[in-house]
Amino acid sequence: MKKIGILGGTFNPPHIGHLVIANEVLFSLRLDEIWFMPNQQPPHKHKTAGATNGDRYAMVNLAIQGHPCFRTEPVELKRSGPSYTYETMKILKEMYDDHEFFFIIGADMVEYLPKWYKIDQLIKMVTFVGVRRPDYSHVTDYPILNVDTPMLDISSSMIRKRLEQGTTIRYLVPEPVRMYIKENGLYGS
Incomplete structure (x- = not known):
């Protein structure tokens, strides 16, 4: 049975913090793979x-690219409406009934778990x-495995803001992502 970590998010844009957490x-x-799963529309965020x-x-x-244990899973992008994890995992469990899934969440979402759909x-x-993450409670009534990761105070919103202000994002995102943003004029770059 393959052990698969799922890292969902808007990835708007993906940054090195996402990669460090996944790794x-x-x-x-000791998972076999990490699947990065861009959301269609997270229920807790605006469009x-x-x-x-x-x-x-x-x-x-x-x-x-280049990490042998990372892949992108587009299942949520193929759906319309809010991306409820319960619905997504039902689909993935049907598609991959021989896999065990580990859903990776930040400390902010640990506190929010009682409000998750189903x-x-x-x-x-x-x-x-x-x-x-510092400044968040890690206490919950739900069973959770906790993993310590190096603290990187990087967020997608911070990167978008820096681009809007014309500030550098070099080394905050992988270089191919930085070039894609520049070449496609994303986020006011």
Whole structure:
């Protein structure tokens, strides 16, 4: 049985923080692969701005190129409406019934778990992996594996803001992602 980590997000744009988290979880839990899963429309966020679904998918592929255990999973981009993890995992479990899934979430989402759609059914389908962050509680009534990762204070919103202001994002995103953003004029670059 393959052990697969799922890292969902808007990836608007993907940055080195995403890659560090994925790599640390991969090795800490001895997983076989990490699947990066761009969301269609996360229920807890407003519509993604600045890049199309195609752009975000392309940037994730550029960000992970060369890592033998990383791949992009487009299942949520093929659906319409809000991306509820429960619905997505139902689809993935049907497609890959011989896989065990580990769903990676940040500490901000650990606190939010009681509000997740069909959380009681979802925790029977996946193992949640919480990535620790300062200033967030890691306490929850739900079963979670916690993984410590190096703290990188980088966010997609910070990168978009820097681009709007004409500030450098070099080394905050992988170089192929930076070039894609520049070549496609994303985020006011």
